[in-house]
Amino acid sequence: MNYLCCILASFGLSLLLTAALLPLLKRLKAGQYILSYVKEHASKSGTPTMGGLAFTAAIIIASFIFCTFPNNRINLTLAITAGFAVVGFLDDFLKIHRRDNQGLRPYQKIIFQLAIAVIAAVYCYVNGITAVNIPFGGGLSFDIGWGVIPLVIFVFIATVNCVNLTDGLDGLAGGTSMAYLAFFGAMLSVTGGGGELVAFSAVGALAAFLIFNCSKASVFMGDTGSLALGGLISCLSVFSGNVLYIPVLGIMFVLSGISVIIQVIYYKRTKRRVFLMAPIHHHFQMKGYAESKISYVYFVITSLVGIICLIFV
Numbered sequence: 001m002n003y004l005c006c007i008l009a010s011f012g013l014s015l016l017l018t019a020a021l022l023p024l025l026k027r028l029k030a031g032q033y034i035l036s037y038v039k040e041h042a043s044k045s046g047t048p049t050m051g052g053l054a055f056t057a058a059i060i061i062a063s064f065i066f067c068t069f070p071n072n073r074i075n076l077t078l079a080i081t082a083g084f085a086v087v088g089f090l091d092d093f094l095k096i097h098r099r100d101n102q103g104l105r106p107y108q109k110i111i112f113q114l115a116i117a118v119i120a121a122v123y124c125y126v127n128g129i130t131a132v133n134i135p136f137g138g139g140l141s142f143d144i145g146w147g148v149i150p151l152v153i154f155v156f157i158a159t160v161n162c163v164n165l166t167d168g169l170d171g172l173a174g175g176t177s178m179a180y181l182a183f184f185g186a187m188l189s190v191t192g193g194g195g196e197l198v199a200f201s202a203v204g205a206l207a208a209f210l211i212f213n214c215s216k217a218s219v220f221m222g223d224t225g226s227l228a229l230g231g232l233i234s235c236l237s238v239f240s241g242n243v244l245y246i247p248v249l250g251i252m253f254v255l256s257g258i259s260v261i262i263q264v265i266y267y268k269r270t271k272r273r274v275f276l277m278a279p280i281h282h283h284f285q286m287k288g289y290a291e292s293k294i295s296y297v298y299f300v301i302t303s304l305v306g307i308i309c310l311i312f313v
Helices: 002-027 039-044 052-068 072-098 106-126 145-166 172-191 196-213 222-239 245-250 249-270 282-287 293-313
Strands: 130-133 141-143
Touching: 002 052, 002 196, 002 222, 052 072, 052 222, 072 196, 072 222, 072 245, 072 282, 072 293, 106 145, 106 222, 130 245, 145 172, 145 222, 145 249, 172 196, 172 222, 172 245, 172 249, 172 293, 196 222, 222 245, 245 249, 245 293, 249 282, 249 293
Parallel strands: none
Antiparallel strands: 130 141
16 A cells, blocks of 8 residues: 555656646756757757656655655665766756757766766675575575675666666656566565665656656656666665666666667678667667657566566566
8 A cells, every 4th residue: 555655646746846847947948959860859859858857856755755764775775866867967957058969978977977886886885785686596696795896886887878878769768667667666575675665656756757758748858867767777776686687677778778889889890780770769760660659669578577577586
C-alpha cells in the first residue's frame, strides 16, 4: 500500500510541477535548438526543454515524504541525482543562452561526472558495499574489494551517458527509464536491497511527465532530466549490489551507447557508416518508423526483460 501511495504522490507532484513549469519555460523562451542534420526533428525546434526539473523535484520530494530517515544511502542517492540534474541544467542553460546546441564542452561534462562518480565509488568502498550480485545467479555474489572503485566510476559514466544518448525521441528515455525503474524497484522490494521507494517515486513522476513528453512532445526533459535519471539508475543499482543488472535490464540504454561507439569507430576506419544515423533509434526513424512506435518497442523490450529478471531474482 505504501508503494502505491508513493507512486500516486509522485505522479501528482510531477503533474503539477510540469504543468506549472511549462508556461514559465515558454515565457523564458527556453526552447530546444535542433541540430541541422536531424531533418526529421526540424519541427521540434523551440520546444521547451529542461522539463526534467519537474520530475526530478517530484522524485526528491516524494522520497523525503515516504522514505525512512536518516538513511545515508538514500540521502546520497537523492544528492547525486540532484547533482547530475544540476550538471544537465548547466548544459541546457548554455545551449539556450548561446542559441545553439553546444552546451558544456565534453571535457567539462566528464569532469563533473567523474567528480560525482568518485564520491559514489569511495562511499561504496568505505561503507563495505563491495559485493556484486550475479544476475540469475540464485543469490550468488562475490566481493571485489577495492575493485568496486573503478567499477562504480565506469558504471556511472557509462550509464549516465547511455541514458543521455537514449533521450533522442519523444517519450523514449522517459518511457524506457520508467520501465527500468518499475521492475528494478520490484526486484528491490523482493530482495530487500533498499531504495525501492525512491525507484517507485521515479516511476510515478515519469508517468506524469510522459503525459507532456509523449509524441508530439510539448516539453523535453533535456540533459537536466536525462543525466538525473542516469545518476538515479546508477545509484540504485550500485548501492544495492545489483550493478550487473544495468546491462541486462538496461539493454536498450546499452544499445544506444554501443551503436554510437560502433558508428564512430567504423566511420573513422572506413569513412562509411554502419547505421543511417546513431544512436540506433535515429536509424530506425530514418528507416520510416514512427517515433511513438520506436518508443513503445523500447518500453516493451525493457519490460519483458524486467519480467524475466523479476522471475529469476
